[in-house]
Amino acid sequence: MEKTGCVVVGGGPAGLMLGLLLARAGVQVTVLEKHADFLRDFRGDTVHPSTIRLIDELGLGQEFRRLPQSRLQSVVFPVPGGRPVTMGDFDALRPPYNYIAMMPQWDFLNFLAAAAAEEPGFTLLMSHTVTGLVRDGGRVRGIRFRTPDGSEDALEADLVVATDGRHSLLRDAAGLAPKEYPVPFDTWWFRLPRHQAETGPVAGLIPAFGPGEALVALSRTDYYQMGYLAPKNAGARIRAEGVEGFRRRIAALRPDLADRMDAIGSLEDLHWLDVRLDRLLSWHINGLLCIGDAAHAMSPAGGVGINLAIQDAAATAAILAPALLRGRVAPADLRRVERRRRFPTVVVQTGQRLMHRAVFGPIMAGKRSRFPAAALFLARNVPAVRSIIPRFIAFGPRPEHAPAFARRAEPRPQPQP
Incomplete structure (x- = not known):
């Protein structure tokens, strides 16, 4: 050895x-x-x-x-x-x-x-x-x-x-x-494209809140890194709603990004973090x-x-x-x-x-x-x-x-x- x-x-x-x-x-x-x-x-x-x-x-x-x-x-x-x-x-x-x-x-x-x-x-x-x-x-x-x-x-x-x-x-x-x-939430990470007109300096970390959920967005050069926060054990609900339901939730939290929801092709595009x-x-x-x-x-x-x-x-x-x-x-x-x-x-x-x-x-x-x-x-x-x-x-x-x-x-x- x-x-x-x-x-x-x-x-x-x-x-x-x-x-x-x-x-x-x-x-x-x-x-x-x-x-x-x-x-x-x-x-x-x-x-x-x-x-x-x-x-x-x-x-x-x-x-x-x-x-x-x-x-x-x-x-x-x-x-x-x-x-x-x-x-x-x-x-x-x-x-x-x-x-x-x-x-x-x-x-x-x-x-x-x-x-x-x-x-x-x-x-x-x-x-x-x-x-x-x-x-x-x-x-x-x-x-x-x-x-x-x-x-x-x-x-x-x-x-x-x-x-x-x-x-x-x-x-x-x-x-x-x-x-x-105790931790009240888990996080699902994913990306959304950042349009060419939106490029420039990073604006910062911007959160959005709704009843029973939250969303954080971090600006990157050509995309947004998004984190969707939902209550612990919400995975079954997210899977049951499917990708269309998930897209609707994100668009409701960030209407300004609703035009690019098709970038979430399936729930496989989400990365789950057990917080x-x-x-x-x-x-x-x-x-x-x-x-x-x-x-x-x-x-x-x-x-x-x-x-x-x-x-x-x-x-x-x-x-x-x-x-x-x-x-x-x-x-x-x-x-x-x-x-x-x-x-x-x-x-x-x-x-x-x-x-x-x-x-x-x-x-x-x-x-x-x-x-x-x-x-x-x-x-x-x-x-x-x-x-x-x-x-x-x-x-x-x-x-x-x-x-x-x-x-x-x-x-x-x-x-x-």
């Missing part, structure tokens, strides 16, 4: 960022991803200022900004019979961290993987499916996995980090159980640590899941790199990571639970068909609210910086011949 310093299971944002940071510390790190590539649609694609700042500290800012992306600079709520209310204006933040970058997640993951591949201690194994843990004397010693040709193998490591998402196989194998919080909000009671056992969605599944409210996971990765690398270089990671080291990241997780999840209770719960129950008037009044008339909300979304309660060992200076532009 081969051995490495750290095995990271899951090639998402947290897994690849952790792999990059640890490799820059000189740790031998192997990341396993079960898919053959990163091309999966309707994954989280918001890169917040806290993450952009971290990328700058890694010396990768210029390359990151060359990736195809658009800028989300405001969250606007329409008000029937009145002028729209801007709930969050990121442009008011200090440049260059005054926007949320919107890009396909596969571009972001390929970017992180390419940066990590430049480090001699980094290995990325695609199409490798982890099947279980290797244990010895009450400690996790590595992982078992299936290779692309179907053969079984194992890899020993000083530490296993689970970044394999809200349905984490490894946290189940370790017997780590999350505490679940969860949970948090592990303990994030680790001896030899294994869970971070990101594997430790705390987030609601899409605020779009902060990716960035909270990346902050987890930064803290994990800063705290554990010295122990990994020594080849001895103790449970006390893992507790330090959990203690540092539990606080911001609790704060963000508490905010999401309040939003569920005050906004989405009543709407999904049919008791309300619009955003609370009191919140709109505060956003419109209290400047402090307009400044606090975007900063909280942009940076969160405890943003992490790149560890000193991972920082690099930006390359200077080459003179043109």
